[in-house]
Amino acid sequence: MGDILQPGAMAPDFTAPVTPDQKLSLSDLRGKRVILAFYPADWSPVCGDQMTLYNVVLPEFRKHGAELLGISVDGAWCHQAYAKANQLHFPLIADFHPKGQIAKSYGAYRDNEGVADRALFVLDETGHIVWSYCSPIAVNPGADGILDALEKMPRLEAANV
Amino acid sequence: MSELRFPINDRDHVIGPDDAPVTLVEYGDYQCPHCQAAWPQVELVLRHFGRDLRYAYRHFPISTIHPLAKPAAETAEFAGANGLFWEMHALIFANGHQLSGPTLVALANQLGLDVRQLQDALEQGTYAPKVEADFIGGVRSGVNGTPTFFINGQRHDGSYDAMTLSAAIEAASPGVQPEVVRIPVG
Numbered sequence: 001m002g003d004i005l006q007p008g009a010m011a012p013d014f015t016a017p018v019t020p021d022q023k024l025s026l027s028d029l030r031g032k033r034v035i036l037a038f039y040p041a042d043w044s045p046v047c048g049d050q051m052t053l054y055n056v057v058l059p060e061f062r063k064h065g066a067e068l069l070g071i072s073v074d075g076a077w078c079h080q081a082y083a084k085a086n087q088l089h090f091p092l093i094a095d096f097h098p099k100g101q102i103a104k105s106y107g108a109y110r111d112n113e114g115v116a117d118r119a120l121f122v123l124d125e126t127g128h129i130v131w132s133y134c135s136p137i138a139v140n141p142g143a144d145g146i147l148d149a150l151e152k153m154p155r156l157e158a159a160n161v
Numbered sequence: 162m163s164e165l166r167f168p169i170n171d172r173d174h175v176i177g178p179d180d181a182p183v184t185l186v187e188y189g190d191y192q193c194p195h196c197q198a199a200w201p202q203v204e205l206v207l208r209h210f211g212r213d214l215r216y217a218y219r220h221f222p223i224s225t226i227h228p229l230a231k232p233a234a235e236t237a238e239f240a241g242a243n244g245l246f247w248e249m250h251a252l253i254f255a256n257g258h259q260l261s262g263p264t265l266v267a268l269a270n271q272l273g274l275d276v277r278q279l280q281d282a283l284e285q286g287t288y289a290p291k292v293e294a295d296f297i298g299g300v301r302s303g304v305n306g307t308p309t310f311f312i313n314g315q316r317h318d319g320s321y322d323a324m325t326l327s328a329a330i331e332a333a334s335p336g337v338q339p340e341v342v343r344i345p346v347g
Binding site for chain 1: 163166195223224225226296297300301302303304305306307316318
């Protein structure tokens with residue numbers, strides 16, 4: 001496990017593919033709360049799969065005004081097939097080229113294995129990290145820490161909801 | 162370490178005495194093959210510890226990949242309202258490989274339940290709030306897939322086979338000894 005970025009730090013910006021022909025920049029989401037969920041790989045066994053879990057918890061995240069981005073080193077085509085197979089309703093970022101660059105900038109890259117850690121970051125509207133957590137790679141961290149962090153943030157202005 | 166935020170209450174389906182030294186809570190999905198495989202293991206664990214163990218089952222339907230998980234959970238709740246929760250629970254898991262709307266109705270019929278009442282309850286979502294409440298409570302407690310077990314409130318991140326579960330239960334409460342030591346055969 002690396003030393004992941006801690007609360008208070010500015011979340012490093014990135015621009016990377018979300019589909020084979022579309023890119024997304026983190027800075028495009030400025031003004032919104034963002035959950036960054038780094039994970040090692042698409043296609044882990046389904047019932048215990050972190051992204052599948054977050055997909056069903058998505059309405060809870062959105063109640064707190066937060067957008068979710070999943071990030072792994074898989075390519076955009078792989079992400080597309082994986083998202084389709086599991087009917088994921090949130091973007092998956094391809095940290096594919098240069099491989100793991102985004103994960104590295106968050107201190108969440110595992111050099112030996114060449115994949116991202118299971119690292120979670122909650123960002124506020126200004127792009128600062130308010131909570132981060134790195135789970136052992138074999139343990140899906142669940143969604144409780146994310147929801148606790150979102151609940152501790154100031155109440156959303158009605159206009160932002 | 163994730164912890165169970167919501168202790169057992171009177172809306173739970175519970176096996177075992179209130180004052181048992183160990184409490185095992187499972188969050189499961191009736192359409193999940195791992196949960197189907199885990200139920201016979203849980204049964205072994207329940208027999209193994211007898212009255213030293215209290216067990217509760219809560220719903221955690223991953224409905225995006227298991228469209229029948231919610232209807233099945235609501236069917237179990239309907240059976241529960243008629244005093245037959247565990248009977249339906251076991252039947253649904255035993256028929257997990259052929260789960261469908263008609264299967265749920267057939268199982269209700271098999272238990273002598275009023276099938277029209279079940280269909281009305283499913284259509285009107287009578288038991289949906291209970292299933293949803295279980296799910297949200299599980300999310301807030303760190304349920305990270307199905308099945309997820311909590312032993313005396315701590316999430317069990319190990320395997321769900323009877324040996325591993327039993328070892329974890331004994332570790333959680335060192336005084337607890339199995340009532341009957343026997344090796345299940347066959």
